[in-house]
Amino acid sequence: MPKRLLQGVVVSDKQDKTVVVRVERRFTHPLLKKTVRRSKKYHAHDEGNAWKEGDTVWIEESRPLSKLKHWVVVQGEKRVEV
Template sequence: METRNLRKERIGIVVSNKMDKSITVQIERRVKHPIYGKFVKKTNRFMAHDEINDCHIGDTVRIQETRPLSKNKCWRLVEIIERAK
């Protein structure tokens, strides 16, 4: 029996939870500029599936890649690491 491929996981901050069973997670990474060498912050936003509408804006969460759930949504919530204060 074949094992499943490892799925990508990301840690980010919830920036929107206005949708039903969906959240928007912003992921920030630091990239070194190829010429000048300065580290620049790059951000990506992913829509993720939140089955029980448990997340709030500002929560730090772990999301995992999954099959496409809708046009824009192919990530799902794994756990809430830290609640917003």
């Protein structure tokens, strides 16, 4: 079975080697027929503490690394500071 890939935004980088990523999904409500946005937070492993708040990253499913971490940051792009 292939590993799932999700794209999200880093919302917290306070922990060591861990980032919290918010993944947003959009779907049409079955009754109201209106587009609805829902988000979920995932704890992901960040070996080099490379990603900071606001960065967009791709996370990949992995074996359990701790109680909450089942995802690993694969790649991403830094937020452009103006």
